[in-house]
Amino acid sequence: MHCLHPHCPTGNGAESWEEVVDLPLLKVGKLEKLMLLAALNKDFGPLASPAISKPVPTGNAALVSRLLRLCPCLFNQIERPASAEAIVHLCEISLQADITAANVYAAFLVQYPKKETFKFPPLMGSVIGGTVMEMLCSEVLQNEQIPRMSLNDEGWPSWQSQGHMLLNQGKMRELQALGDILIPCAPTNLLISVKTEAARERLLYSANSIEGIGFGFFREPDEFWTKSRMLLFKRMGFSAIYLPDTTHAAIFAKLKEREHENFAVNLNGTLLYRPLHIFGSDMRRVAGRSSFDL
Incomplete structure (x- = not known):
């Protein structure tokens, strides 16, 4: 910054x-x-x-x-x-x-x-605490060579394929119900839903069957480890959800105990739940390219 x-x-x-x-x-x-x-x-x-x-x-x-x-x-x-x-x-x-x-x-x-x-x-x-969370996520992207798009005089973002836009600014505010941050990507743009510590139903329904990414500082692993919740996340269009390492580890310990690891995958057959520390490299790999690589 x-x-x-x-x-x-x-x-x-x-x-x-x-x-x-x-x-x-x-x-x-x-x-x-x-x-x-x-x-x-x-x-x-x-x-x-x-x-x-x-x-x-x-x-x-x-x-x-x-x-x-x-x-x-x-x-x-x-x-x-x-x-x-x-x-x-x-x-x-x-x-x-x-x-x-x-x-x-x-x-x-x-x-x-x-x-x-x-x-x-x-x-x-x-x-507004939620805006701080969005800016933390945005700053990670900025420092991963996925820069914030500037706004022109009319409030529209100056599009660039390997960049990101904040949906709480300018003319894009009317789309904020779909997510918080957009990254251009094929076949559909990635929409990142940023949350603080709890997912609740707000995260579940934020993807709206568009390709969604969850990003948050979630501290309640039991919000994620049930079979029904994993199926709902996939049905709602999430490709990946990034969580703190301790929460991520607790989720997978429970999944292993229940022998449900095979449910924690996205439509690409790769991991649905991922540790926060790989968020930047994952987004850099797909920004302006294909989300099939997630």
Whole structure:
């Protein structure tokens, strides 16, 4: 997750606040730029733990929003509900690593409500927790060379075969009932349904007989190991469901005990349930290609 805050702990920020305020994306006028720069230089140095609220550097609400979008570290210093992107970025800082399939569960635990272990916490949490889960999944794809598609001026995604789009943004919002993230793929696009800790019926019915992928931090293996549930997942169009390693291991221990391993397969005859750590490589293998390889 890119952040231009000059004091971003990743070390990949801008050289100075002057460089930030000069960005065309910030859309700041000449006079306002001088006042903004003075405020940023005065109050916005290194991040703190616990977070310390600083005076908002400008009264222009739209400009503050653009600044927060470019510099998500500022949510450690400005008292605003943290964006999903900011939560993911602060998780990266806490892990001292980009978020990949190998550490996404660790990132989930960093931001876990009431047990947060942020190195530099946001002053306020995110309003919509589900969006944070989607952004964690999106960041894994981004770091697996399956980039997020940008939106054009009309709100439509700029399609690319080996990319992904968030269905909670722009003109694609009307399709969000079908899933959370779309990856172009043949013979039908992959729709990823992102959940938190429990599947319930919300996961079961989210594929809608289109090729579905489940992604979540599920902690209740008994939601997955019954024969009827596996048959329903396949009937509803799921090709794969990715779970934390411990949950995945518990499911297969029970399936082995019941001699039901042969039911935990998809329509391609390969594993229906898979550990989270292989999600990225699986998606990279099929993005813009064929889902028959799942």
